Amino acid sequence: MKCHQCDKQATVHLTQILNGQMHKMDLCESCAQAKGVTNPENLSIGSLMENTSDVPESVHSPMTCESCGTTHSEFKKGGRLGCEACYHVFRPVLDPLLDGMHAGCKHLGKIPAGSKSRVKFEQSISQLQTELQAAIEQENYEDAARIRDQLKELEKKEQANIGG
């Protein structure tokens, strides 16, 4: 198998799905190194994405993470995010990337013990909010009031947990 960049023998073989299309890349060691993909564990999607523009122009506006200072162009170039908060800031450009990169966009794996209660809390909150919205839309104010009380109660409990 020949390298995509030069005629040398390819030793690095990658497949990425971008825009729902499969892109294969066979590279020799030196070209792989030049592209920064020598280690598949540290695959830089940024450099592989150079020739594809699957991010709509509208989201090309300067986007910067206030928490760590990572800019959108830095992320595009290096393919790395700087901190937890980046995942919120860059979510609009990240989502289409994740869609092509992974088997799905929702984590289905291990939940850390410390996060289990937090995740459960967030899930209950979001479910109650949906119910509340539905109750209001149906002008079912009795239910809405009850749900609002439940929400308050939950938030109070969580505050107490964090405090403790």
Next chain:
Amino acid sequence: MFNDILNDNNGSAKGPKAIPVTLSTRIRLARNLREFPFPGRAETSQRRAVLTKCMDAMHEIEELDNSYAVEVDDLSELERQILVEKHLISRELSDVDEASGIILSKDRNCCIMINEEDHLRIQVLQPGLNFSKVWKRVDELDSNIESEVSYAYDGDLGFLTACPTNLGTGMRASVMMHLPGLVMSKNMDKVVNAVNQLGFAVRGLFGEGSDASGSIFQISNQQTLGESEGAIIERLDKTLQNLVRQEEFARQKLLEDDGRRLIDKISRAIGSLKSCHLIQSAEAMDLLSLIRLAADFKMLPETYRSTADRMFIEIQPGHVQLAAGKPVEPDDRDFLRASLLRQKFAKAPFIKTDG
């Protein structure tokens, strides 16, 4: 203790004896601590704080009692190279300038890198193909670490990592495979294609510009989000077991179709190893690959399989210099490498055929 690790002739993980085709199984988990920027974005003081926090946490974990912990800065360039050649740490970590660390369990089967691309890279490896055992150990170790530190985690996106390619489970499961049958029968391209389509990456392990020398490949999952760890491992495991069967089939066919040529190749490899005086690592890898194959075919005693595995590591440039006790120029390395191999294979029997 570091000298023990450097001189550990076993090269990598300790455990059951070497088996055909599958060299080792590895799972690594990428984790980050909450409230600290990822290492690539962090100030030195923040990296140092993470390093201290992680090192402290490891002291609390029983499984890591008597483990070896060191800061990367405290290692010489050669020492770092040795750890890379033993596949215990990544080249990326070995290049890091400050505030990064390594924790290696007493049995050398767990290795934790601190402040590589992510705050923590927790890895467990085992010889042979054994995902369930490796997963159980890395999962437990991860949970134990998590009881000491708080991980960056999102309900939707899972474990948050510096590179979105690791997002979700943060898990990379991989197996090192010796596939000379598929390489010699020119089926490797087809295999790479098929395996790629299942979302797995194939990489020549010792490739240095040419073909994967030694016919050793590392196969790993590429996708980390949208599937549970168990589902990823099950799919990979199935694919690899299928690949083992393909390799066995290819070997059998080589033997049936043109056995004389195969025996000729193996015999010449034995001859070269017994009599070389200058040899580069790529050539040595290919000869050792044939030795491993010969042991699988029972043309050589089984012990030569693990000899080949040890030599795959010991002929690497760093190890040759370690054995010499000083830095050595490439030409002289080829000489030292040849004399090591001559000595190891001096007693290897030649293969007898009827002709």
